[in-house]
Amino acid sequence: MLKIEKLETYYGNIQALKGIDIEVSEGEIVTLIGANGAGKTTTLMSISGVVPPRSGKILLNGEDITGKAPDEIVPMGLIQVPEGRRIFPDLTVSENLDMGAFLRKDDAQIKRDVEYVFELFPILSERRNQRGGTLSGGEQQMLAISRALMAKPRILLLDEPSLGLAPIIVQQIFDIVKKINEEQKTTVFLVEQNANLALKTAHKGYVMETGRITMADTCENLLKNDEVQKAYLGM
């Protein structure tokens, strides 16, 4: 579904990605774990077109999307939930969701999708007329994911959904991500620092260190791996 080949991205003269290869197959949850500054967010930004890569290739369903603008990539079904949530603070929950469906014109289906999202996150339904900025951190993350779902993603990119949230909320959010993956057959590419939970949720994992992929395996194997246990799981 999503294939990344020898991707290199720079910020000015600083090389953030030093030729990485990632493959995400249809229907999978794939996670990318690594420490701060490893280049996880840059990878996502390069895929979604916010930061154009300098070399390498990004293929979405076989089509080359390298260097395309975000507004060209979103209609192809690749939707990103940006780091730090970035909901629209002055818009209500409903209006935020509406914004997610910006490119869609099938009003009836949009309505059904809103209902589906409210089923996934009942708390959002209760708060539907409340301003986004007045929600708690966890609710904002839920809203950010919901908003992305409103764009009918075929592949959903999540950037650190656990950032700054209470463990119980994080667990809840990861459960929902799993549910979306199973019910909607949405492929998920998950970037996380919380390696333990990410590896338990995903099928396949990549480990990233200073701009390079150092390990790639199924999550089961990674969880058992000595190095991963020591460096990321604190065992």
Added chain:
Amino acid sequence: MSDTAKNGLSRYITAKDVKRSAIMAVWFMFLTFPIMVIKVNTVTDTVEWRWFNMLIIGVASFILSHVWKLMIDRREGRMADAVSSSVIVEKKTLRDRMEEKPMIKKVGSLVILVIAVLFPIVTGMYQTSIMITALLYVVLALGLNIIVGLGGLLVLGYIVFYGVGAYTYALLNYHFGLNFWLALPLGGIFAMIIGILIAIPVLRLRGDYLAIVTLAFGEIFRIVMENWNGLSFGPSGIANIPRPTLFGLDFSIQQSTTLTYYVIVIFVIITIFIVRRLEDSRLGRAWVAMREDEIAGEAMGIDMWKTKLAAFALSTFWAGVAGVIFAGKTTFINPASFTMWESILVLCMVVLGGMGSIPGVISGALIITLLPEYLRAFSELRMLIFGAVLVLVMVFKPEGMIPAIRQKYEFKGITGNKNKGDK
């Protein structure tokens, strides 16, 4: 201030407040010392010391500082109430009632329309002329509101496009004898083209940087117009620009002023209509996303580049058309009409009235243009009063006199939740 009023206030006033106010009074006495106390009599070459004035200033600032404190406290108290309790006591404002009963709105609009139509007939040419200027600023403010209020981009050199419109008419008329009606759309289109040309390099910037660069463009325009004699005739400007007429008839000054007035009224109505439609359109939603969070908007698949450019193009078009009407009204233009001060004034109108709110922006524009005009009686103090009004509005109504309707939805939303038994 009378004793009874003081007693009414006394429960709010503590010793600390008295001390604070006393310091304030001393500070004001010190500040106003050179202008209020010392007076040099140039005839007899003596200095008068008017100590009594100092006393007045001291007492006045002492009392005013208490009133000020009281008002701030009340406002903060109200805000704290609104945040802490989920029960919001919704005061019925005129606007609520208007929304409940569309009749009131319709009748109100009709009354305003009738007044607008009868205005030049009832009042004289002088008043009509003032009103034209005011309405020109209404159009400018509504146009700038598209970029600043709806799109959230701070643009400071807006008057450039007004100038482009005015010069388009003046120059096309001078060289080719083009009449007012043809110049009207052309001025708009020309301003739009210049707007897009400036926007392309400038729109990579955001916030303060955008403001500074647009400010610079504003000055560049003015300086070029002042010095490029071959094009613009420099500071001496272009005179004898024909007033608008109809069907080639000869109009007296009064008749064309009345005509100009009606042109601008119609144009204001069109502007309101179009801006209202824009707000509800997809483009309007894209602007909301851009104002709220550009990156999130981009992640939603909104083409920010196009959205920004559209805001710039539409906004500058209005300024251009207003510029043509301005040139037709004054019959003389020179670069002095398009200074930075004008840009800032228009921005003030948008901010004072309420960013993104059409009735707010209109009333902001009317107040800022008409207040100094009708305060001519107090000519020495009018800028002072004007400044005081600006400060008071920003302190007590920071969202503007008539905030955008969006805020309204939210309050209804919270009370709506409460009714459903949430919390």
